[in-house]
Amino acid sequence: MxxxxxxxxxxxxxxxxxxxxxxxxxxxxxxxxxxxxxxxxxxxxxxxKGKEALLNSISDLFDSKYEELRSEIDPNLSAYNTLLYLNRELFHMIETSIDVNLIAFLYSSQLITKDHRSLLDENRLYFMWLREIISKAVESGEFSPDSSTDELLKLYAMYERSMIYDWALCKGTYSLSQYSSRLLPHMLDTFIHGI
CATH class of the missing domain: 1.10.10 (Arc Repressor Mutant, subunit A)
Known part of the structure; x- marks a missing residue:
């Protein structure tokens, strides 16, 4: 049910x-x-309660995409490649199916809301799956044990939020997924070698 x-x-x-x-x-x-x-x-x-309530459902949309990807992804991919794949697919979905003005509104509303901040809810599939991926990578030695799973998860989530924020701030004038595919490997390299 x-x-x-x-x-x-x-x-x-x-x-x-x-x-x-x-x-x-x-x-x-x-x-x-x-x-x-x-x-x-x-x-x-x-x-x-109405159409307005859907504006706060952006995190549900992101989690829906993650649910789709979870059933499609090769379980043998390294954590590094899994994170690259998830980021590319999520950002492609955002830039091709979500109005940039709504993203800008939603991000700004998260700053002033007195309600639950859905983008920070660690009970979401987004955070739970990323925690699982990063934790396994730290335990297996793929990612440096110099940083905790929590610290790496926070950095990764901050990276994605900041990229989306900048893309919205720039009114979607560049490809979010292409730009991120150039930058994210540098950040993930620090996960491997240590921060």
Whole structure:
């Protein structure tokens, strides 16, 4: 049952963000979201108070992408290559399916919200899976034991948030995934050799 609830909410979130990208936030109605997600009005309002509540669901969208990637990724990849792959795929999804203005709004709202800051929620799949990957790499010696798993996880998450922030600040004038694919290897090299 929890799996079905998760996939229903995920369908609503994916449909909403797809419509926000194609029609803009103001051009998207709750009815549009309900139709595209193939849910009912009652189901929609069970998960969200309204369209505005979906703006805080960006982390759900990211976790949905991670869930897809988890089932596709080669389990024999090194942690280094796994992190490169996850970053490339997540950033490609962001730049090709999320309006840059909404990203900018969401990042700024996380700074002033009195509610839960979803981008920092360590119970998300994003953090749990990254912790698992990094922890195994530290234990196996792929990443230097000079830094703890927590420290490396924090650095990686900070890197991704800062890249997304800069991309939004620059109004998406460059390819997020391409630029990151040039920079991330340098940071991951420090994970290997020690910070």
């Amino acid at each position: 929890p799996r079905k609830r998760s996939s229903t909410k995920s369908r609503i979130v994916k449909a909403a963000w797809n419509l926000f990208y194609k029609k803009g936030y103001d051009g998207t109605t709750v009815e549009d979201i309900i139709a595209l997600s193939k849910t009912s009005k009652g189901t929609f309002y069970h998960y969200f």
